[in-house]
Amino acid sequence: xxxxEFDLIARYFRPLAGSAGLGLAxxxxxxxxxxGRDLVLSLDTMVAGVHFLSEDPxxxxxxxxxxxxxxxxxxxxxxxxxxxxxxxxxxxTEESWIADFAAGLAADQAxxxxxxxxxxxxxxxxxxxxxxxxxxxxxxxxMLRRAGAVAGDAIWVxxxxxxxxxxxxVAQGQLRFTGPEAEVHAASLLAxxxxxxxxxxxAAAAEAAGGLGAIAHAGMDVSDGLIQDLGHLCVxxxxxGAEVEAAALPLSAAAAAALAEEPGxxxxxxxxxxxxxxxxxxxDSAAPExxxxxxxxxxxxxxxxxxxxxxxxxxxxxxxxxxxPARGGYRHF
Amino acid sequence: xxxxEFDLIARYFRPLAGSAGLGLAxxxxxxxxxxGRDLVLSLDTMVAGVHFLSEDPxxxxxxxxxxxxxxxxxxxxxxxxxxxxxxxxxxxTEESWIADFAAGLAADQAxxxxxxxxxxxxxxxxxxxxxxxxxxxxxxxxMLRRAGAVAGDAIWVxxxxxxxxxxxxVAQGQLRFTGPEAEVHAASLLAxxxxxxxxxxxAAAAEAAGGLGAIAHAGMDVSDGLIQDLGHLCVxxxxxGAEVEAAALPLSAAAAAALAEEPGxxxxxxxxxxxxxxxxxxxDSAAPExxxxxxxxxxxxxxxxxxxxxxxxxxxxxxxxxxxPARGGYRHF
Numbered sequence: 001x002x003x004x005e006f007d008l009i010a011r012y013f014r015p016l017a018g019s020a021g022l023g024l025a026x027x028x029x030x031x032x033x034x035x036g037r038d039l040v041l042s043l044d045t046m047v048a049g050v051h052f053l054s055e056d057p058x059x060x061x062x063x064x065x066x067x068x069x070x071x072x073x074x075x076x077x078x079x080x081x082x083x084x085x086x087x088x089x090x091x092x093t094e095e096s097w098i099a100d101f102a103a104g105l106a107a108d109q110a111x112x113x114x115x116x117x118x119x120x121x122x123x124x125x126x127x128x129x130x131x132x133x134x135x136x137x138x139x140x141x142x143m144l145r146r147a148g149a150v151a152g153d154a155i156w157v158x159x160x161x162x163x164x165x166x167x168x169x170v171a172q173g174q175l176r177f178t179g180p181e182a183e184v185h186a187a188s189l190l191a192x193x194x195x196x197x198x199x200x201x202x203a204a205a206a207e208a209a210g211g212l213g214a215i216a217h218a219g220m221d222v223s224d225g226l227i228q229d230l231g232h233l234c235v236x237x238x239x240x241g242a243e244v245e246a247a248a249l250p251l252s253a254a255a256a257a258a259l260a261e262e263p264g265x266x267x268x269x270x271x272x273x274x275x276x277x278x279x280x281x282x283x284d285s286a287a288p289e290x291x292x293x294x295x296x297x298x299x300x301x302x303x304x305x306x307x308x309x310x311x312x313x314x315x316x317x318x319x320x321x322x323x324x325p326a327r328g329g330y331r332h333f
Numbered sequence: 334x335x336x337x338e339f340d341l342i343a344r345y346f347r348p349l350a351g352s353a354g355l356g357l358a359x360x361x362x363x364x365x366x367x368x369g370r371d372l373v374l375s376l377d378t379m380v381a382g383v384h385f386l387s388e389d390p391x392x393x394x395x396x397x398x399x400x401x402x403x404x405x406x407x408x409x410x411x412x413x414x415x416x417x418x419x420x421x422x423x424x425x426t427e428e429s430w431i432a433d434f435a436a437g438l439a440a441d442q443a444x445x446x447x448x449x450x451x452x453x454x455x456x457x458x459x460x461x462x463x464x465x466x467x468x469x470x471x472x473x474x475x476m477l478r479r480a481g482a483v484a485g486d487a488i489w490v491x492x493x494x495x496x497x498x499x500x501x502x503v504a505q506g507q508l509r510f511t512g513p514e515a516e517v518h519a520a521s522l523l524a525x526x527x528x529x530x531x532x533x534x535x536a537a538a539a540e541a542a543g544g545l546g547a548i549a550h551a552g553m554d555v556s557d558g559l560i561q562d563l564g565h566l567c568v569x570x571x572x573x574g575a576e577v578e579a580a581a582l583p584l585s586a587a588a589a590a591a592l593a594e595e596p597g598x599x600x601x602x603x604x605x606x607x608x609x610x611x612x613x614x615x616x617d618s619a620a621p622e623x624x625x626x627x628x629x630x631x632x633x634x635x636x637x638x639x640x641x642x643x644x645x646x647x648x649x650x651x652x653x654x655x656x657x658p659a660r661g662g663y664r665h666f
Contacts (some may be wrong), residue, residue: 025569028375028411029372029373030476030478031372035368040364041468042361043417043419043453045419045455047456050456050458051455072361086378088462120378120464122380123383124462126380126460127457127458129421131464135374140365143363232358
């Protein structure tokens with residue numbers, strides 16, 4: 001790369017900095033926290049060859065990294081404030097790659113009304129590695145936690161499940177569609193794999209009611225696979241169990257088509273990961289309010305099962321058979 | 334590594350989490366910001382083979398990463414609140430390496446009274462890469478900025494300069510001492526390279542007076558080399574210049590010995606980097622207050638030069654000759 005470190009920052013990242021980022025021309029960012037609100041902080045890393053494919057477009061890599069972080073905020077009922085970026089670049093990185101990466105951030109900053117607060121750009125002899133630390137805020141005391149669910153709570157999930165994992169299978173050539181809708185299905189799954197949809201609109205719609213935390217007992221982001229993530233919520237809530245009704249899982253048209261051709265693809269819906277949907281545990285009495293939130297936000301919410309005291313997370317088919325996959329989700333090691 | 338991702342986090346990182354980190358068992362950290370204070374945020378990354386040597390002890394790698402971030406807070410006049418850690422590990426990383434890394438963090442958390450808020454642990458096919466995002470707070474409106482210095486301000490620096498860069502030369506076998514103090518000098522420089530000393534005590538001593546920002550006009554962390562970093566402060570303050578008196582630069586006994594043997598080592602003091610000292614620009618009227626801060630905090634402060642309107646950063650020897658090194662500091666690209 002011909003461009004020096006400081007020129008690179010000035011040309012591509014300074015335009016992304018909001019007032020709190022001080023033009024990326026200081027040692028630190030300066031943020032006045034909104035009064036009466038708690039801060040919510042999350043961090044996610046993506047490594048080339050591990051979390052994205054080297055041929056993925058740089059703008060979608062950037063947007064995905066930002067969005068997986070924003071999805072954590074959405075699942076906590078928080079509103080995004082801004083983010084910091086750690087970027088370690090191989091020396092052979094083309095300037096055009098960085099320009100496209102920054103353009104992706106710019107597009108999503110505008111979409112989600114946030115700005116870059118700060119960061120660090122370094123060289124690496126390894127694969128391109130990027131981390132984002134995102135900050136958000138919630139009404140004081142209103143952050144939705146993994147803990148707090150109780151046996152008997154209904155389990156709700158936003159959007160549709162399985163699209164991300166199926167989109168990866170499309171990208172890797174492991175999933176092909178036939179029929180007149182083949183191209184549309186493949187493209188829509190690939191888009192979902194590359195561009196998660198953080199469900200911030202749900203939290204925003206809940207603000208007037210005191211936040212998502214005032215409506216649901218517990219919540220988290222489905223990112224590593226529904227069964228595994230639901231297990232984390234159960235553990236955090238004191239060793240609960242859960243029964244998921246596979247027939248109730250919300251599927252996109254493309255995912256439904258994939259399952260119709262290969263029923264074994266249900267594992268991608270139950271345990272594939274890369275969903276970035278909000279998982280909520282809520283008492284049945286919250287159902288009307290959740291329906292209102294879904295209507296107000298335009299984000300679908302579906303009841304997919306119920307928490308129990310069993311200590312086990314089980315998926316059942318329409319006939320009641322246990323179809324829990326052996327592997328509940330993604331692990332790095 | 335035999336340990337799984339979640340076990341690794343539970344065994345080594347959960348014990349580092351403070352209450353805001355929620356036991357690292359949630360999607361996000363939850364922090365109630367102190368009332369009437371601004372948040373200060375900074376991020377630094379270290380990559381194996383770029384920012385540290387593979388044979389460096391893991392506990393000092395962890396502590397250095399934390400301390401370079403804390404040094405940014407110190408230079409902004411901030412008090413540390415906590416940090417988030419992004420860790421990308423080669424699959425061959427030994428569990429003992431991680432145990433030592435976490436032990437280093439534990440030691441410094443105790444020393445600086447902070448806790449881990451959250452993070453992300455991933456695999457990488459490349460070198461070990463770690464980023465820390467640190468949060469601190471200052472009295473509202475009191476953060477010391479790079480901007481705000483004026484021509485005529487005295488330039489002050491904390492501690493001693495050059496030790497980090499000379500310590501790296503010791504580690505790489507490029508600097509050897511002779512004489513009875515040889516081992517002591519080498520060890521002290523190596524320690525300074527491996528363990529920066531964030532000057533948080535200065536900011537703490539300034540709290541009662543409204544913070545460092547109420548005493549100095551501008552400030553920053555010297556991390557990439559004095560001349561280069563001073564240049565950043567001059568640019569941020571509207572295109573100032575600076576004259577640094579080389580004879581006034583504060584040197585440790587070991588650095589003084591190295592320069593006595595090889596005067597060319599002065600370049601390490603002026604432009605070597607890895608100093609992690611606080612650089613301040615302050616009117617002469619602030620000198621008594623700065624002397625008080627130094628006495629109260631136990632952190633030496635030395636006047637090393639003066640800002641000018643020249644637009645150039647120059648170092649002069651005792652005879653007034655321009656000895657500005659051609660390369661003012663470290664750049665990644």
